[in-house]
Amino acid sequence: MNQSSLEKQLQQQAPAPDPAARIAARRAAVEEFKRLHGAVAPQSTSRRGIFQGLSGLLRPSRHQQDGSDSMPWITRNMWLSGAASICVALVGGTIVWNTLKQHPELTELSQAGTTPRGAGSETGTAVQTAPVGSSSPEITRTEPEQGDALPANAASDVQSNEPAATAPRVDDARVRIEVQQRAAEDKAKQDEVAKESAENEQAAAALASQAADGTAQAKREAGAAADAITADDLGKLPDVSLSESLQRIPGVKASGPTPAAPLPNEQGQEVVVTGQRAGLKTAMEMRRSVSGYTGPEKNAIAANAPPAPPPPPQQVTGRDKFEHFELNSIKRPQLEAERFSTFSADVDTSSYSFVRKQLDQGVLPQKDSVRIEEMVNYFDYSWPTAESREQPFRPTVVVSDSPWGKGRKLIHIGIKGYELPAKARPDANLVMLLDVSGSMDEPDKLPLVKQSMKLLLGSLKPTDTVAIVVYAGAAGMVLPPTPVGDKEEIHDALDRLQAGGSTAGAEGIELAYQLAEKSFRKEAVNRVILCTDGDFNVGIDSTNELKGYVERKREKGIFLSVLGFGQGNYRDELAQALAQNGNGVAAYIDTVNEARKVLVQEAVASLFTIAKDVKLQVEFNPATVAEYRLVGYETRALKQEDFKNDKVDAGDIGAGHTVTAIYEITPVGVDARMIEPGRYADEARVATKSKGNEYGFLRIRYKLPDASVSKEMQTPITIDSGKVPESIERDVQFSTAVAGFAQLLRGGQFTVSLSYEDVIKQGLAARGEDPYGYRNEFVQLVRKAQAAK
Amino acid sequence: MEEQDLIRRAQQGDATAFGELLDLYYDTIFRFAWKWCRHRENAEDIAQLACIKLASSLAQYRFQAAFSSWLYRLVISCAQDWQRSQRRHDHDELHESVPRDDESQTEDQIYLLQLLEELADLGEGMKETALLVHAEGMSHAEAGAVLGVSESTISWRVHTIRRHMGKREARVSESV
Numbered sequence: 001m002n003q004s005s006l007e008k009q010l011q012q013q014a015p016a017p018d019p020a021a022r023i024a025a026r027r028a029a030v031e032e033f034k035r036l037h038g039a040v041a042p043q044s045t046s047r048r049g050i051f052q053g054l055s056g057l058l059r060p061s062r063h064q065q066d067g068s069d070s071m072p073w074i075t076r077n078m079w080l081s082g083a084a085s086i087c088v089a090l091v092g093g094t095i096v097w098n099t100l101k102q103h104p105e106l107t108e109l110s111q112a113g114t115t116p117r118g119a120g121s122e123t124g125t126a127v128q129t130a131p132v133g134s135s136s137p138e139i140t141r142t143e144p145e146q147g148d149a150l151p152a153n154a155a156s157d158v159q160s161n162e163p164a165a166t167a168p169r170v171d172d173a174r175v176r177i178e179v180q181q182r183a184a185e186d187k188a189k190q191d192e193v194a195k196e197s198a199e200n201e202q203a204a205a206a207l208a209s210q211a212a213d214g215t216a217q218a219k220r221e222a223g224a225a226a227d228a229i230t231a232d233d234l235g236k237l238p239d240v241s242l243s244e245s246l247q248r249i250p251g252v253k254a255s256g257p258t259p260a261a262p263l264p265n266e267q268g269q270e271v272v273v274t275g276q277r278a279g280l281k282t283a284m285e286m287r288r289s290v291s292g293y294t295g296p297e298k299n300a301i302a303a304n305a306p307p308a309p310p311p312p313p314q315q316v317t318g319r320d321k322f323e324h325f326e327l328n329s330i331k332r333p334q335l336e337a338e339r340f341s342t343f344s345a346d347v348d349t350s351s352y353s354f355v356r357k358q359l360d361q362g363v364l365p366q367k368d369s370v371r372i373e374e375m376v377n378y379f380d381y382s383w384p385t386a387e388s389r390e391q392p393f394r395p396t397v398v399v400s401d402s403p404w405g406k407g408r409k410l411i412h413i414g415i416k417g418y419e420l421p422a423k424a425r426p427d428a429n430l431v432m433l434l435d436v437s438g439s440m441d442e443p444d445k446l447p448l449v450k451q452s453m454k455l456l457l458g459s460l461k462p463t464d465t466v467a468i469v470v471y472a473g474a475a476g477m478v479l480p481p482t483p484v485g486d487k488e489e490i491h492d493a494l495d496r497l498q499a500g501g502s503t504a505g506a507e508g509i510e511l512a513y514q515l516a517e518k519s520f521r522k523e524a525v526n527r528v529i530l531c532t533d534g535d536f537n538v539g540i541d542s543t544n545e546l547k548g549y550v551e552r553k554r555e556k557g558i559f560l561s562v563l564g565f566g567q568g569n570y571r572d573e574l575a576q577a578l579a580q581n582g583n584g585v586a587a588y589i590d591t592v593n594e595a596r597k598v599l600v601q602e603a604v605a606s607l608f609t610i611a612k613d614v615k616l617q618v619e620f621n622p623a624t625v626a627e628y629r630l631v632g633y634e635t636r637a638l639k640q641e642d643f644k645n646d647k648v649d650a651g652d653i654g655a656g657h658t659v660t661a662i663y664e665i666t667p668v669g670v671d672a673r674m675i676e677p678g679r680y681a682d683e684a685r686v687a688t689k690s691k692g693n694e695y696g697f698l699r700i701r702y703k704l705p706d707a708s709v710s711k712e713m714q715t716p717i718t719i720d721s722g723k724v725p726e727s728i729e730r731d732v733q734f735s736t737a738v739a740g741f742a743q744l745l746r747g748g749q750f751t752v753s754l755s756y757e758d759v760i761k762q763g764l765a766a767r768g769e770d771p772y773g774y775r776n777e778f779v780q781l782v783r784k785a786q787a788a789k
Numbered sequence: 790m791e792e793q794d795l796i797r798r799a800q801q802g803d804a805t806a807f808g809e810l811l812d813l814y815y816d817t818i819f820r821f822a823w824k825w826c827r828h829r830e831n832a833e834d835i836a837q838l839a840c841i842k843l844a845s846s847l848a849q850y851r852f853q854a855a856f857s858s859w860l861y862r863l864v865i866s867c868a869q870d871w872q873r874s875q876r877r878h879d880h881d882e883l884h885e886s887v888p889r890d891d892e893s894q895t896e897d898q899i900y901l902l903q904l905l906e907e908l909a910d911l912g913e914g915m916k917e918t919a920l921l922v923h924a925e926g927m928s929h930a931e932a933g934a935v936l937g938v939s940e941s942t943i944s945w946r947v948h949t950i951r952r953h954m955g956k957r958e959a960r961v962s963e964s965v
Contacts, residue, residue: 017833033807
């Protein structure tokens with residue numbers, strides 16, 4: 001060790017002092033000080049202490065007799081501390097008194113007894129659970145008594161309750177509030193003492209600062225509040241997030257990270273929930289915000305009123321985050337700008353499992369969690385496959401009648417990736433990045449992760465390697481890269497995992513990539529598999545930053561797949577974004593069955609990419625197609641010019657993956673158009689063009705896994721391809737049923753009269769062999785949706 | 790200057806001013822105490838001792854040196870007192886009394902604790918010098934003012950510490 005490192009280490013930052021210890025030290029020192037200076041009269045100083053001054057000012061005006069002077073058995077020290085206590089009470093009382101003068105409704109409120117929790121900050125009462133501003137109006141009434149009763153209890157107050165002596169001054173209190181906020185963040189060190197004093201001082205500080213700025217707003221905030229929901233109450237209400245609970249207060253509209261449905265009664269004010277994990281600090285802010293509400297309906301939900309009726313089961317937002325998107329609108333090929341439809345392939349299926357999980361609980365999923373293409377692609381369709389790796393897939397185009405609107409047609413575009421024979425499979429170098437934070441400690445999270453990983457091991461070759469990195473408060477390597485042949489060792493490492501701590505997702509990702517780089521094998525598939533409930537709350541949690549990071553690593557040849565687990569906190573948008581940027585799959589695993597499907601049956605597909613950046617573009621023929629609409633792929637839309645731009649990333653297809661896209665079109669001449677032809681439109685002009693036997697032209701661009709230049713495939717969509725080959729007839733019908741169901745879940749905007757009943761019929765008819773029962777499960781799911789409606 | 794005004798008022802017996810003074814300096818006191826012992830609870834003890842001592846000895850501050858330097862000296866003497874009292878109390882379990890920081894018991898921490906002990910064994914004032922010069926970034930003159938020794942003494946101590954570090958490093962690399 002040289003000198004500079006000695007310096008560096010010695011200079012290591014000391015931790016922030018514990019507020020409790022600080023207060024204790026201060027009290028002890030001040031007492032000692034007073035003992036030493038007992039003989040010296042404070043009045044001899046150049047300036048009078050502010051609190052003596054204040055008490056001198058206030059006492060005559062509000063309370064004539066103090067009584068303490070006539071009590072000879074009180075020592076001078078006690079008198080001093082007692083005076084401080086009175087002084088604070090007086091300041092508080094005066095402020096509340098002023099507030100009440102301006103807000104008479106608060107008095108009514110306090111008389112109605114709707115603030116059972118309010119407690120004076122300076123009476124020495126423990127206010128650990130006081131949810132709202134602690135300057136309850138009751139102080140005005142109890143405080144004079146306290147002055148009288150000083151001899152009886154002041155001594156013990158002063159001994160046990162230090163803030164009385166520490167918060168006499170406006171700026172003093174302000175300094176302290178900062179300290180307390182810092183303390184609030186230091187959650188680990190929160191003990192009862194600190195909490196109590198935090199509450200007390202917070203209250204004193206709030207009072208003091210109001211005295212200083214005196215705005216009506218501030219006064220309202222400190223005034224007694226009728227509505228309060230504390231963390232304690234959360235469990236009693238059927239809500240999963242604070243913002244939802246807040247919405248139960250009539251007139252309060254909470255907006256937090258999760259979009260919440262607006263309430264019918266919007267006359268109140270908005271409450272902004274600043275954090276989902278309501279730490280002490282957030283809780284305090286929240287309390288202040290909530291207490292600001294003084295709407296006409298006083299409803300003390302927290303304390304005595306029965307909880308509001310639970311919301312209808314529909315669209316439970318929860319804390320799961322989904323990117324909001326609108327369904328693709330109807331486009332007209334007549335318009336130059338709308339003739340082309342361009343989108344990226346998507347083999348993800350997480351939407352389906354999420355929807356299933358919600359429906360299993362008897363709840364309709366939130367609309368943004370329903371991505372139609374993912375629902376459709378969840379199922380395996382027997383589109384014809386390609387013969388070789390060089391041409392990894394070939395498109396199948398089928399035109400059929402649309403069940404969603406009379407006269408309309410559906411165009412199915414089916415792609416099935418080339419299936420790698422087991423021999424040809426390259427080795428895999430996998431780094432499993434497992435979230436073991438406290439939030440994963442639920443049966444459908446970490447235990448399921450372990451099971452899933454074991455299932456995945458079963459489908460790997462002995463020469464593949466696996467490493468395990470976990471992340472929680474800190475990231476750490478649990479298992480160095482180990483050949484799958486040493487199964488025992490890997491199992492052992494998995495079994496040892498336990499959940500606990502917060503989540504440092506970004507740090508974990510970095511460590512996992514480091515490891516993958518270290519054990520990088522050029523000829524193998526190098527992939528990081530992230531298993532998480534989606535809560536990346538420490539480190540680089542900006543989605544864009546993470547995306548960029550994953551993207552850079554992708555260029556180095558390390559791909560990323562994301563497996564989502566659990567519910568209530570799932571950040572689907574982030575999982576999607578990461579997987580899309582990492583050339584990987586985002587899957588949502590809710591059951592062991594799903595794990596088997598994703599990790600065993602589709603392991604090869606999810607692990608071995610056969611084509612990257614697969615983009616589809618359909619040019620519609622304005623002579624034959626009046627309107628078209630792409631069903632799904634809203635989140636995968638590309639610009640027309642992105643199609644040929646190899647720099648623009650798109651979805652990847654793994655070995656054996658199927659991708660299905662469905663267009664609904666209205667042919668020219670059919671009276672089923674959603675958009676009425678304009679009065680002045682000159683339709684005859686375009687209709688005269690040739691190629692009248694084609695609806696459109698399909699182009700697909702893709703790159704082979706190790707190529708950087710894309711290739712193109714083309715095929716016309718002919719009108720007479722309407723005859724559906726028997727081999728895939730069922731698949732066409734079934735995928736149509738799934739797409740119909742997904743659209744119904746999203747509101748059925750374009751499906752006219754389609755009902756769940758219709759979907760069930762279609763599903764049953766097209767069930768086919770269904771060896772794993774997935775299609776059967778789908779029909780059950782539709783029934784559940786019907787029931788939950 | 791407000792700080793000086795506070796001190797004057799406190800010296801005259803104004804408890805409020807004294808309290809504010811504590812508010813201003815508690816962090817400094819605690820952080821230095823922590824660097825001394827690298828243990829939160831012990832640092833809290835030392836800080837409290839220092840605060841109490843400040844109550845009685847503030848009157849002795851003559852505005853000759855910077856108040857913070859004077860305060861460091863006070864904290865150091867409190868820390869030394871505290872350590873002596875710990876030794877007395879825990880004499881039987883001395884080997885166990887290596888302070889442990891509950892928060893970050895990393896290898897570096899243990900190493901640093903060892904190092905601090907070695908420095909203390911090196912001679913009187915060595916550990917203090919190292920902390921003031923290296924941890925607090927004081928100049929030799931400032932550190933001298935705090936410890937009540939001349940600037941050249943501090944320079945000599947710093948040199949000795951450096952030599953010790955060099956030897957130590959050589960020892961470590963030999964043993965590897």
